[in-house]
Amino acid sequence: KQRVLTGITTTGTPHLGNYVGAIRPAITASQRADVQSFYFLADFHALIKCQDPAQVQQSTREIAATWLALGLNTDNAIFYRQSDVPEIPELCWVLTCMAAKGLMNRAHAYKAAVDANQEAGEDPDYGITMGLYSYPVLMAADILMFNAHKVPVGRDQIQHIEMARDIAARFNHHYGEHFVLPEALVDDNVAVLQGLDGRKMSKSYGNTIPLFLPEKPLKKSINKILTNLLEPGDPKDPDTSPVFQIWQAFATPEQTAAMRQQFAEGIAWGEAKRQLFELVNGQLAEARDRYEALLANPAHVEEVLQAGAAKARAYSKPLLGKVRDAVGIRPIR
Ligand code: TYM
Structure with a gap:
């Protein structure tokens, strides 16, 4: 084997x-x-x-x-x-x-x-x-x-x-x-994977998003991801954005293509982050409950x-x- x-x-x-x-x-x-x-x-x-x-x-x-x-x-x-x-x-x-x-x-x-x-x-x-x-x-x-x-x-x-x-x-x-x-x-x-500030996500840089943050702190943490000053409606470059990069690590290829399109169409940062939170939270919520139970035992x-x-x-x-x-x-x- x-x-x-x-x-x-x-x-x-x-x-x-x-x-x-x-x-x-x-x-x-x-x-x-x-x-x-x-x-x-x-x-x-x-x-x-x-x-x-x-x-x-x-x-x-x-x-x-x-x-x-x-x-x-x-x-x-x-x-x-x-x-x-x-x-x-x-x-x-x-x-x-x-x-x-x-x-x-x-x-x-x-x-x-x-x-x-x-x-x-x-x-x-x-x-x-x-x-x-x-x-x-x-x-x-x-x-x-x-x-x-x-x-x-x-x-x-x-x-x-x-x-x-x-x-x-x-x-x-x-x-x-x-x-x-x-x-x-x-x-x-x-x-x-990039961290909140766009550098490598690492404990030593203090820029991490902990895996099993409860929902609210997870949302807060995702909202802290670094973005530039582009306004809603301005086309945004997915390839330089940690928001997009983290999205890509969780999304299917179809979801990634769709987000790339939304960036080109000028999605607002707040909206991109909201969607990112939904995606990540959706994938981790059940495991998070099991995690809490295991920590208690x-x-x-x-x-x-x-x-x-x-x-x-x-x-x-x-x-x-x-x-x-x-x-x-x-x-x-
Ligand atoms: P550690 O604890 O720093 O990281 C554990 C694993 O997570 C990966 N990793 C990342 N991957 C993508 N994006 C990131 N931002 C990111 N940050 C961390 C690391 O590449 C690693 O795979 N020395 C190792 C632990 C170790 C080990 C081993 C690994 C000890 N002995 C034998 C493999 C085989 C370390 O400190 O990883």
Whole structure:
């Protein structure tokens, strides 16, 4: 069976970008009988950005509830928390010894942090932890641990999948063929979903629309999407508008063509946003109710995660055994 795997970092509340970029395609893939999917909550990754334990826990609960509310079939898909699989950090160390430092120097997240320091006139490494620097290696361990073939992600993660391939190829070259070379799976209709201000929707920019906002706050949030000063009746450019871009991520091709037409005819911004709210709210309302119910029942969510971890470890333990053997480390007895 083809193995599909993806993860979400447990910082903050899931937003529309995570949904269209990762969660929605992953849930669709999990319904296919010819696919074995692995979905996980990347809580070790969360420690890189968030040193508030309560927040890491809260976000883990929210993201778990999100996947379940959106209809993840946990009979088909293996759904687990990264930190419940101790083989992952162990594999991470072995891979760290195979990962070229020069490759890590090129990682976008690390480079962005260095650039920001330089702009601020600070030491280039100011505030940068080894966690941030090694982030792509931990991600490679997540993927290679289950020999995933395909990794559905948003565009911002493609570089990391390429790094995982590179590390896997090096390992295979040196120690024999143990790892599948993974490929990123990017939904071209979606690319990178824009946030309220037109930049990439991201927790770190504070421009997100949380996925399960109650109706009224959702409407308010959509009303805050940046628009230009064009009046009703003025033709508007869909391709530069986050309103249109978010529309496109939720609409059918026919609905998208119709909205493009309305932009050309000068639809008022308020009206475009009203229609966007109706579309998004219509698709999320039922799942939102299930989400609220799941948040109120953390014991159930935990049970699901523990069952998922047990299934995941049925894969990770034997693979790690082979890796230990391959590199000359005594197997755990
Ligand atoms: P994270 O938590 O930042 O984002 C989770 C997923 O959501 C996608 N995404 C977006 N897609 C479209 N438009 C956006 N505005 C947008 N914002 C986020 C991301 O591309 C990602 O697919 N390092 C990863 C988590 C991770 C992982 C892994 C993923 C850890 N290990 C192994 C795949 C395989 C991350 O921080 O994603």
